[in-house]
Amino acid sequence: MTPTQEAPVASRTRTRRDAVLTIDDLTVVYEVENPVTAVKAASLTLGPGEILGLAGESGCGKTTLAYAINRLHRPPARIATGSVTFHDRDGTDVDLLALESEELRAFRWSKLSMVFQGAMNALNPVTTVRTQLEDVLLTHRRGMSKKERRERAAEVLTRVGVDPVRLSSYPHELSGGMRQRVMIAMAMLLEPQIMIMDEPTTALDVVVQRDILREIVRLRDELDFAVIFITHDLPLLLEISDRIAVMLQGEIVELSTAQRIYTDAQHPYTRRLLSSFPSLSGSRGAFIRTGVDEGSPVDTDTRSVVLPTPDDLEEGPR
Amino acid sequence: MTSIQITDLTKDFAVGSGLSRKAFRAVDHVSFDLLPGRTVALVGESGSGKSTIARMLAKLEKPTSGTIDVQLDDGTPVMGSLYRRHVQMVFQDPFASLNPFHSIEHHVARPLKIHRRTRGAAQTHERVLEMLERVNLRPAADIAARRPHELSGGQRQRVAIARALAPGAQVLIADEPVSMLDVSIRLGVLNLMGRLQREDNLAVLYITHDLATARHFSDEILVLYRGRVVERGPADAVILDPHHDYTKLLALAAPDPERVGKIVSDEAAPDRASLDNSVCFDHYTGEWETAREKGGARARV
Amino acid sequence: MTNVAPLTEAAVADPTAELASASADSGKPPRSPWRLMLPTMTPWLATGLALIGVIVLFGVVGPFFVGDPAAIRDIGLTGPSAQHLLGTTQTGQDVFAQLAWATRGSLQIGLIVGVLATALSAFFGILGAYIGGFTDEAFSLFSNVFLVIPGLPLVIVISGFVPQEQRGLWTIGVVLAITGWAASSRVLRAQTLSIRSRDYVAASRVAGERPWRVITVEILPNLLPVLASQFVFAVIAAILGEAGLSFLGLGASNSSTLGTMLFYAQNGFALPLGAWWWFGPPGLIIALFGTGLSLINFSIDEIINPKLKNVRLHRKQARRARKAAR
Numbered sequence: 001m002t003p004t005q006e007a008p009v010a011s012r013t014r015t016r017r018d019a020v021l022t023i024d025d026l027t028v029v030y031e032v033e034n035p036v037t038a039v040k041a042a043s044l045t046l047g048p049g050e051i052l053g054l055a056g057e058s059g060c061g062k063t064t065l066a067y068a069i070n071r072l073h074r075p076p077a078r079i080a081t082g083s084v085t086f087h088d089r090d091g092t093d094v095d096l097l098a099l100e101s102e103e104l105r106a107f108r109w110s111k112l113s114m115v116f117q118g119a120m121n122a123l124n125p126v127t128t129v130r131t132q133l134e135d136v137l138l139t140h141r142r143g144m145s146k147k148e149r150r151e152r153a154a155e156v157l158t159r160v161g162v163d164p165v166r167l168s169s170y171p172h173e174l175s176g177g178m179r180q181r182v183m184i185a186m187a188m189l190l191e192p193q194i195m196i197m198d199e200p201t202t203a204l205d206v207v208v209q210r211d212i213l214r215e216i217v218r219l220r221d222e223l224d225f226a227v228i229f230i231t232h233d234l235p236l237l238l239e240i241s242d243r244i245a246v247m248l249q250g251e252i253v254e255l256s257t258a259q260r261i262y263t264d265a266q267h268p269y270t271r272r273l274l275s276s277f278p279s280l281s282g283s284r285g286a287f288i289r290t291g292v293d294e295g296s297p298v299d300t301d302t303r304s305v306v307l308p309t310p311d312d313l314e315e316g317p318r
Numbered sequence: 319m320t321s322i323q324i325t326d327l328t329k330d331f332a333v334g335s336g337l338s339r340k341a342f343r344a345v346d347h348v349s350f351d352l353l354p355g356r357t358v359a360l361v362g363e364s365g366s367g368k369s370t371i372a373r374m375l376a377k378l379e380k381p382t383s384g385t386i387d388v389q390l391d392d393g394t395p396v397m398g399s400l401y402r403r404h405v406q407m408v409f410q411d412p413f414a415s416l417n418p419f420h421s422i423e424h425h426v427a428r429p430l431k432i433h434r435r436t437r438g439a440a441q442t443h444e445r446v447l448e449m450l451e452r453v454n455l456r457p458a459a460d461i462a463a464r465r466p467h468e469l470s471g472g473q474r475q476r477v478a479i480a481r482a483l484a485p486g487a488q489v490l491i492a493d494e495p496v497s498m499l500d501v502s503i504r505l506g507v508l509n510l511m512g513r514l515q516r517e518d519n520l521a522v523l524y525i526t527h528d529l530a531t532a533r534h535f536s537d538e539i540l541v542l543y544r545g546r547v548v549e550r551g552p553a554d555a556v557i558l559d560p561h562h563d564y565t566k567l568l569a570l571a572a573p574d575p576e577r578v579g580k581i582v583s584d585e586a587a588p589d590r591a592s593l594d595n596s597v598c599f600d601h602y603t604g605e606w607e608t609a610r611e612k613g614g615a616r617a618r619v
Numbered sequence: 620m621t622n623v624a625p626l627t628e629a630a631v632a633d634p635t636a637e638l639a640s641a642s643a644d645s646g647k648p649p650r651s652p653w654r655l656m657l658p659t660m661t662p663w664l665a666t667g668l669a670l671i672g673v674i675v676l677f678g679v680v681g682p683f684f685v686g687d688p689a690a691i692r693d694i695g696l697t698g699p700s701a702q703h704l705l706g707t708t709q710t711g712q713d714v715f716a717q718l719a720w721a722t723r724g725s726l727q728i729g730l731i732v733g734v735l736a737t738a739l740s741a742f743f744g745i746l747g748a749y750i751g752g753f754t755d756e757a758f759s760l761f762s763n764v765f766l767v768i769p770g771l772p773l774v775i776v777i778s779g780f781v782p783q784e785q786r787g788l789w790t791i792g793v794v795l796a797i798t799g800w801a802a803s804s805r806v807l808r809a810q811t812l813s814i815r816s817r818d819y820v821a822a823s824r825v826a827g828e829r830p831w832r833v834i835t836v837e838i839l840p841n842l843l844p845v846l847a848s849q850f851v852f853a854v855i856a857a858i859l860g861e862a863g864l865s866f867l868g869l870g871a872s873n874s875s876t877l878g879t880m881l882f883y884a885q886n887g888f889a890l891p892l893g894a895w896w897w898f899g900p901p902g903l904i905i906a907l908f909g910t911g912l913s914l915i916n917f918s919i920d921e922i923i924n925p926k927l928k929n930v931r932l933h934r935k936q937a938r939r940a941r942k943a944a945r
Binding site: 433 | 817821822824826840
Binding site for chain 1: 933
């Protein structure tokens with residue numbers, strides 16, 4: 001089934017380019033005894049300044065896709081076919097899969113950065129926040145003076161809502177939410193045009209999560225970078241994304257605007273995913289989906305009539 | 319049929335070591351009832367004390383003070399080793415709550431044997447298959463012979479539910495039973511628990527951080543903040559008409575697609591620093607209680 | 620003795636993920652976790668098993684086939700020949716016969732100490748950790764004290780106290796076990812603490828299992844690889860320790876072990892006289908036995924820490940890829 005493709009949402013401030021990243025027919029295979037195709041012919045385009053949500057459950061390939069885009073995948077994962085092209089702001093196109101290691105290193109973080117899942121454990125526990133931030137600048141912006149680096153580190157922390165006095169803290173002295181913000185700050189240091197975030201808020205409390213999401217959207221509005229936001233939490237994506245891609249077993253089964261997915265999801269899996277989230281504010285028994293008649297009247301005891309699918313249908317192939 | 323009355327449950331943990339030992343109060347005078355056929359949801363973030371309450375109810379931790387009274391319909395108290403026959407728990411992590419070395423049959427058969435629910439190997443085996451079918455694990459004989467790593471997360475959680483009900487438990491404590499499952503599977507498992515509750519008239523304590531499922535699956539909600547109950551009442555009342563600032567904060571923070579595109583809007587979110595957990599709003603009485611009075615407050619049926 | 624490089628921080632891997640990935644990788648039906656506890660056959664393991672096998676066979680069966688090791692002859696120190704495969708000592712005793720009996724003696728000591736030390740460490744490590752609280756603190760303190768006491772000097776002192784006639788294999792075995800159990804108990808305690816906090820142990824307690832059943836049925840299977848590894852360490856340490864003791868003249872007086880052979884060889888000036896057939900074989904057997912046991916332990920390490928297995932497999936794949944590229 002061909003997914004419904006939508007033209008990338010134009011960024012708020014410029015419409016010069018159509019896309020900042022084009023992924024075409026990307027296939028990633030795990031070369032084990034019985035090879036597993038983790039990502040099957042994934043194609044999508046990312047518009048400049050757009051927030052693209054990548055939704056799916058465990059094992060659907062979304063993290064593999066993110067790693068492959070960044071060429072962070074390790075054997076036995078191998079990119080079998082496809083291309084990943086970055087359309088720079090200055091007009092050039094970069095074939096990510098063809099970059100040599102030195103070019104790749106220069107490219108990474110300055111054009112495209114990533115916030116990892118479990119980012120809280122990705123911070124070096126024995127160095128201060130300042131050291132880690134300045135290390136990035138040391139590596140990629142050799143021309144900066146020490147003073148400039150210090151200022152930039154403070155500036156970027158303030159941007160994500162952390163008091164610059166925390167620069168001298170060690171990661172274990174920060175709360176989970178703050179550590180996540182530091183990770184985002186680090187990813188923002190070189191003002192990349194794309195940020196890939198792999199479940200950045202999954203392990204955080206819902207209130208902290210809300211704050212971080214607000215920061216991300218606000219920063220996007222200020223700095224105009226594109227975001228690929230990977231998570232299983234579809235309602236969250238509905239709130240913040242411009243477009244959403246739904247992945248199932250390595251394939252992108254649906255790709256359209258958040259609004260369209262909310263009101264008129266096409267693929268059965270998308271609908272099923274939507275119907276797995278009870279609505280908080282709607283009437284009791286309502287689910288986060290529309291367009292599908294569940295047959296559950298609003299005012300009866302809804303605990304018994306929730307899904308049309310019987311219990312044992314949920315054990316689908318993994 | 320069994321009910322539980324929890325009164326002024328308190329748990330202090332010792333922090334620091336050596337000469338300076340301070341007490342950290344994880345649970346502070348929490349009271350509520352679990353009655354047959356009703357689900358009570360305990361909602362709170364990490365660090366709120368909800369898991370500690372679950373562990374105390376499962377007798378994995380000893381309360382510092384307060385009482386847990388379990389009684390049958392006619393009022394006879396349930397004590398000693400009979401406690402575990404009546405009160406059981408489903409753990410959060412389906413990947414960790416089953417021993418990888420033993421078969422599913424072993425997991426479900428052990429409680430049957432311990433509590434003498436069956437006599438003899440044949441009867442035990444039959445009962446195991448019965449229980450597996452009850453939780454929709456089919457074909458039961460095939461599943462019983464497998465080991466936990468051969469099952470999916472949802473299947474494992476169903477086994478955990480079957481194991482919990484094997485002794486004939488009347489009170490089920492579900493500690494975040496679906497938060498580690500895949501999204502599309504969660505409702506199936508929650509529905510299963512709902513069905514079993516109706517069939518056996520169980521008293522269920524549903525512990526979660528997810529307000530939406532709490533609202534959907536429980537009759538009553540208790541909101542926990544830093545060890546104290548700050549709001550209690552019927553599920554809809556608490557969610558749709560929150561009084562305490564913390565409940566309002568939780569409700570605002572939960573993702574709501576109705577707010578598509580409005581994430582950075584200026585909702586008057588309560589300031590986190592000013593949250594006060596010494597007061598609790600009780601929807602049943604419609605009154606605010608302060609910590610001192612809470613000792614006697616009970617949820618109304 | 621007490622500090623033979625104990626495992627530190629080895630996390631007992633939860634087999635679940637292992638098994639799941641094992642069954643995902645190969646199309647074969649998933650192996651039971653009991654099978655997963657057996658090491659995969661690699662050249663290392665095969666070599667180790669072969670070495671151990673041969674030496675144990677030699678020690679167990681050899682004495683039945685060789686002549687009397689104590690028979691004194693007139694021929695004096697002679698090199699290997701047709702009648703005496705490994706020559707004779709300076710009193711004309713057949714070295715080969717002595718070797719067989721000495722190997723048996725060493726194996727006996729190894730076994731005694733291995734079992735005793737493992738039992739002690741299991742008791743103080745596992746039980747203490749499971750019970751927790753004051754008992755745990757007390758057991759831990761006890762094992763720390765034993766850990767801190769220097770092993771070899773303690774063994775020498777104890778051996779020195781026991782009068783020569785009573786210094787049999789068992790005495791030496793007990794002495795070595797007493798000084799050698801502590802390191803292993805620390806490891807077992809750490810592992811038990813980690814396993815004890817796992818949900819399935821809590822679940823079995825909630826189900827109503829009695830403590831002894833929780834320990835034996837839920838915790839112990841996870842500890843088997845670590846216990847096996849500690850047992851092997853104890854055997855290595857015992858054989859080496861006993862050899863050292865005997866060499867110093869403090870070993871088992873009334874029985875023959877590889878160490879006592881070396882002692883007599885030393886006293887008989889075997890080295891200056893160039894009688895390599897006297898001190899060479901016992902030393903070689905000790906070395907080979909230790910090597911074999913260590914190789915087995917490497918394989919057990921892979922079970923305890925499956926990441927080591929990945930390292931090996933990657934190297935294997937890289938080698939294959941290089942070969943294919945040629």
